[in-house]
Amino acid sequence: MSTLSSVAVFCGSRFGADPAYEAAAVEVGRTLAERGITLVYGGGRVGLMGAVADAAVAAGGEVVGVIPRSLDEREVAHAGLSELHVVETMHERKAIMAERAQAFLALPGGMGTLEEITEQWTWTQLGIHAKRSAFYDVGGFWQPLSALVYSMVRTGFLTAEHSGLVSFDQDLDALLGRLAEPLPAQTKDYDARP
Template sequence: MASTLCVFCGSSDGTQPAYRDQAYALGAALVKQGSALVYGGGSIGLMGAVADGVMDSGGKATGVIPESLFKAEVAHQGLTSLEVVPDMHARKARMAELADAFVALPGGIGTFEELFEVWTWAQLGYHDKPIGLLNLDGFYDPLLAFLGHTEEQGFIRSRCRELLWVEQDIAGLLARINRGIELGSVKWDPEKI
C-alpha cells in the first residue's frame, strides 16, 4: 500500500461539482486506507479539496509550495506540514521524493506538466512508482485519445503507455496502485526505449 500518495490537481474547482466532491472523497479514502497525502500545498480549488478531505478525516497532509505562491497567500494553513521551496522545480522534486505513488485528478496545464514529468521519469527509469490517472466523468478522454494517436504515429511505445494507469473511480485506482506497489510491477527497462 502507498504510505504517501502524491496528488496533482487543479487550483480551481472546474465546471462540474463532481470534481471537487471527488477530490475531497479521494482525500478521505487515503486516510481510510492509512495513506498520507503530499501535494502542492494550495488551499484553493481541487488542491484545497483533497487536502481538506485528508485533514477532516484525521489524516496527514504535507504541502510543498513555491515561495512565490506562499507569498500570494494561497497556501493551506491547516496541514500537518507545509514546506516552502524556492520554485516549481524544487516543488516537483520534493513531492516526488516524498511519494510512493502519483495520482492526477482533473486540472490544467500545471497538472498536466506534473503528470507528464513523473511519467517521463518513470519511462527513463528514474523511479518505479505507480502513476494513476483518475478519469472522473471522462475528463481525460480527449487526452487519452490523443495519446492513442501519438502511439499509433510511433512517438510513444505501448509499454510506456502502460506505465500510466487509468481508472474511472477512486476505489479502483487506489486498489490498482496498492497492488502495483505490493507486486513491484511498474518497472520498465530504460535500455529498451
C-alpha cells in the same frame, strides 16, 4: 500487491465547472486518510487542492504540502497540514513531492496539473524512479489525453509497455489498486537505428 504509504495528488487550484470535480477531490482526500495513506500535494488551500487537503485533514489523515514562495500568496498556503514546506522554486516543489510520494494521481486541473503528472510518468519511463502514475477520469475529463496516449502508441512514438505505466479510470478503488502494483522491469525507450 504492495501497500501504498503515500500518494502525490496533482489537481486544479480552481474548482472547475462541474461540481463532480470537487466531490471527487473530497473523495480522494477522505479515502487516502481512511486507508492511512499520506497525501502529498501542492500546499494550497484554494480550488481542488484545498478540497482534497481539507477532506484528508478532516478524516484524520497525514497531509504534506509543498508550495513555492512565489505561489504562497496566490494559492494561499494551507495552515492546517501535518507538514508544510515553503520552497523557492517549482523544481524544488516537484522534487520534494516526487521524493515523498510512492505514486502519483491526477484529478482534473489545468496546465500545471498536466505538466506535473506527465513529468512523473516520464521519470518512470526514463528509469529516474519506479513509481506509477494515474489519472482519475472524473466525468471523462481525461479522455482526450487517453486518446492521445493511444495515438502515440499507434504512431510509434510510445511503446505499449510505456503506455502501461499510466492508468486512466473513473473508479478510485481501481486506480489506487493499480498504483500499488509493482512496476515490471523497464526497457530502454528509444529507437536505436544504425
